Amino acid sequence: MKKFAIGPKLAAAVLAIFVVGCAKEPPPPPPAPTPVVAPAPAPVSKIIPGSAEDLRVNVGDTVHFDYNMYAVLDADKATLQRQAAWLAKFPAIKVTVEGNADERGTREYNIALGAKRANAVKEYLVSLGVSAARVDTVSYGKEKPICSESTESCWAQNRRGVTVIASGANS
Amino acid sequence: MRKFASVLIALAAMALCQPGFAALQVDVNQGNVQPLPIAIPDFVAPTAADAAHGQDIAKVVRSDLERSGLFKPLDPKSYIDQIANINVAPNFQNWRVITAQGLVTGQVAMQPDGRLRVDFRLWDVYGESQMLGLQYFTQPTNWRRIAHMVSDAIYQRITGEKGYFDTRIVFIAESGPPLKRVKRLAIMDEDGANPSFLTNSYLVLTPRFNPTAQMIAYMSYITGKPRVTLFDLETGRSEKLGDFPNMTFSPRFSPDGNLVAMTLESGGNSDVYVMDLRTRKSTRLTYDPAIDTAPSFSPDGKQIVFESDRGGSQQIYVMNADGSNQHRISFGEGKNGTPVWSPRGDLIAFTKQAGGQFGIAVMHPDGSGERILSNGWEDEGPTWAPNGRVLMFTRTIRGGRGSQIWSVDVTGRNLRRVATPGDASDPAWSPLIQ
Numbered sequence: 001m002k003k004f005a006i007g008p009k010l011a012a013a014v015l016a017i018f019v020v021g022c023a024k025e026p027p028p029p030p031p032a033p034t035p036v037v038a039p040a041p042a043p044v045s046k047i048i049p050g051s052a053e054d055l056r057v058n059v060g061d062t063v064h065f066d067y068n069m070y071a072v073l074d075a076d077k078a079t080l081q082r083q084a085a086w087l088a089k090f091p092a093i094k095v096t097v098e099g100n101a102d103e104r105g106t107r108e109y110n111i112a113l114g115a116k117r118a119n120a121v122k123e124y125l126v127s128l129g130v131s132a133a134r135v136d137t138v139s140y141g142k143e144k145p146i147c148s149e150s151t152e153s154c155w156a157q158n159r160r161g162v163t164v165i166a167s168g169a170n171s
Numbered sequence: 172m173r174k175f176a177s178v179l180i181a182l183a184a185m186a187l188c189q190p191g192f193a194a195l196q197v198d199v200n201q202g203n204v205q206p207l208p209i210a211i212p213d214f215v216a217p218t219a220a221d222a223a224h225g226q227d228i229a230k231v232v233r234s235d236l237e238r239s240g241l242f243k244p245l246d247p248k249s250y251i252d253q254i255a256n257i258n259v260a261p262n263f264q265n266w267r268v269i270t271a272q273g274l275v276t277g278q279v280a281m282q283p284d285g286r287l288r289v290d291f292r293l294w295d296v297y298g299e300s301q302m303l304g305l306q307y308f309t310q311p312t313n314w315r316r317i318a319h320m321v322s323d324a325i326y327q328r329i330t331g332e333k334g335y336f337d338t339r340i341v342f343i344a345e346s347g348p349p350l351k352r353v354k355r356l357a358i359m360d361e362d363g364a365n366p367s368f369l370t371n372s373y374l375v376l377t378p379r380f381n382p383t384a385q386m387i388a389y390m391s392y393i394t395g396k397p398r399v400t401l402f403d404l405e406t407g408r409s410e411k412l413g414d415f416p417n418m419t420f421s422p423r424f425s426p427d428g429n430l431v432a433m434t435l436e437s438g439g440n441s442d443v444y445v446m447d448l449r450t451r452k453s454t455r456l457t458y459d460p461a462i463d464t465a466p467s468f469s470p471d472g473k474q475i476v477f478e479s480d481r482g483g484s485q486q487i488y489v490m491n492a493d494g495s496n497q498h499r500i501s502f503g504e505g506k507n508g509t510p511v512w513s514p515r516g517d518l519i520a521f522t523k524q525a526g527g528q529f530g531i532a533v534m535h536p537d538g539s540g541e542r543i544l545s546n547g548w549e550d551e552g553p554t555w556a557p558n559g560r561v562l563m564f565t566r567t568i569r570g571g572r573g574s575q576i577w578s579v580d581v582t583g584r585n586l587r588r589v590a591t592p593g594d595a596s597d598p599a600w601s602p603l604i605q
Contacts, residue, residue, distance in 0.1 A: 070439075096395075103567070106508040106522050106529075106551050107376060107597070108421040109478065109485055111390075111397065112434065112441035112462040115418060119439025137439070138396050139418060143374060148349035148571025150548070 050090040050170035055163065059086045063121060065159040067102070070116035072124045080121065083163055084128035092168035097121045099139040100162070102155035107141060114139030121161040136166055195273055195295040195302060197241050199330045199560055204584070206243035207329065208270050209236060212254045213247070214277035214291070224279045224287060224314050231318035232275065232325070234362060235336040239326065239561075240585030245271055257292055266296045275325060279314075287311045291321050293328055303328045315364060316604075323603075335556040336361055339601040340563065341378040341387050342576060344368060345594035349571030354596075356389060356402065361600075363590030369402060370409075377552075377597050378402075381424040384601040388412070388422035388431055399433045413446055413453060425468045425492075432456075432466035432475055443477050445492070456494035465509050468492070469536070470516045476500075476536070478508040478521075487521055489536060500538035509552050512536070514602075515559035518581065520544075522551040522564075531564045533581060544583045554600045563589060565596040 047053045055061050060083070063076035072080065087093060099118030101110035118137035126132045147154035197207050211233045214225035236242035252265035257276040266274050277291035286308045293303040305324055307317050316337060323334025344357035344366075356375045359366035369387075376397070378389035384404075391400040391409070399412045399419040413419065418436040425432065428448075435444045435453075443466045446453040457463040461481035468475055476489050479499075487501035487510045501507040505525025512519055518533045523543065530546040531553045549567035556562070560581050566588075567574045574596040576589040589598070 103549065104524075106465075106478075106485070106524075108434065108465045109462060109480075109508050111376075111418070111420050112436065112464045115436045115441060116439045116462070122439075137417075139436070140374075141376075143352070143354070143376070145350060145571070150569045150571070 110141035209273035210271035235322035434464040520553035
């Protein structure tokens with residue numbers, strides 16, 4: 001990904017041109033000259049390929065599940081295909097798939113259900129050519145929610161499989 | 172770490188003790204019991220130095236008996252008589268006037284050898300007779316245990332059932348915001364006193380006592396994956412149980428303490444295994460591709476109750492301890508899980524999920540006679556008092572607002588929150604401490 005090689009200053013300029021180009025209103029006054037020393041780094045372009053952030057932001061680390069189910073949903077297959085391609089690109093990386101459940105189940109059952117979900121993600125990645133030895137699994141049951149409300153929307157967010165780097169990340 | 176086995180207690184029937192005719196009794200099997208009015212004045216003390224112990228012990232006994240729901244300790248301010256000498260029969264009329272049916276008199280005295288001597292008598296106020304008289308010797312620092320033993324003796328004399336006050340609760344202490352919960356292994360007395368943490372900040376779940384209350388099996392994420400771990404209360408040391416490539420969870424000891432039933436996960440599938448702690452050999456008991464977990468032994472050790480979704484939804488099954496004769500026993504409404512066999516053997520307590528609620532229920536081991544004891548947003552994970560009369564469980568408040576421990580009588584009465592230092596979950600009741 002070439003854009004990561006772009007320095008912060010240049011990136012800011014590219015961004016400014018883009019904004020100007022999109023504007024439908026009459027062109028705004030010319031931008032102030034870029035300071036010699038940028039006060040803050042640009043928010044983009046800092047992600048290191050093969051890093052945890054790269055997996056999370058550019059590939060997508062999370063898939064979701066239906067209530068009490070562990071089958072990989074069609075809607076999430078593209079995410080897992082990107083994960084498989086990314087793992088092919090960074091062969092030193094090993095990952096752990098974390099299976100999670102919503103709060104609407106008993107503690108032990110949710111641990112077991114999360115294990116089935118993590119394993120379903122692993123099996124799908126393996127079916128795409130990822131070596132099984134590179135994919136570990138763990139279940140947190142209902143112990144690691146990312147949304148705490150007792151609503152359908154939160155439960156849907158919490159029923160998830162998250163692929164995280166176990167070792168071999170670039171940093 | 173407090174070592175229970177080392178407590179030295181002498182126990183002797185006293186001269187005035189004339190048990191036998193028990194006019195004063197509470198039938199714990201009745202669905203609707205009127206709590207028995209009982210007066211428990213501060214235990215008398217020969218010296219000012221002992222007086223504090225006398226007050227403290229009486230206070231703990233009053234609190235224990237009140238919490239059981241079967242007794243109504245009368246307010247000491249209502250007493251019109253004072254106990255000066257426990258070796259003289261009380262003036263029963265003065266206790267009848269304030270409606271007391273039972274009266275406990277006691278005394279504490281420091282011995283020349285540094286031990287504390289505690290005497291007490293239980294009186295039937297209407298029968299004008301002594302029902303019980305006992306004497307204990309202990310180190311002064313153990314005064315709370317003596318108070319609980321007095322409570323247990325009174326409870327047993329009046330109800331005919333063993334007490335459960337001289338017990339401890341191991342549980343998960345929770346702190347922190349809903350999305351960054353910190354869960355630590357913790358232990359406390361049955362009444363919430365003497366709480367202490369046993370682990371630091373890594374995730375731990377579902378602790379269970381062994382039959383001597385010296386060992387705790389629990390799930391620890393200290394290495395990243397949940398592993399069944401043993402914690403020795405005497406040494407403070409913990410040890411991963413077995414060497415398995417995948418997750419191990421939901422441990423529970425056999426009644427003789429030699430086995431741990433638990434769940435092993437492999438390839439995403441969870442099955443019930445038993446590990447022999449003497450040989451460290453494990454035996455697989457279930458082979459179903461569905462979820463099989465949450466095993467609990469029958470008190471004779473011959474059967475195991477567990478949960479499985481092999482029939483399409485989470486339900487309760489029973490099998491022989493060798494894995495044979497697996498059969499479903501729960502056929503009621505909704506989903507049913509986390510079964511726990513009563514120490515008396517007559518009932519299995521479990522979590523029922525139905526109608527958008529999680530409640531605690533009991534049924535006979537053949538699945539008959541289901542009764543719901545509690546209903547909440549998320550009541551789960553029952554644990555039995557050693558006498559099989561009372562249950563504790565986790566009550567999680569809707570909307571990520573924390574978890575609490577609650578208790579309920581097996582009759583469904585006396586539902587109340589258990590005192591814990593902060594939020595708490597996954598209680599496990601110890602056996603009666605020896």
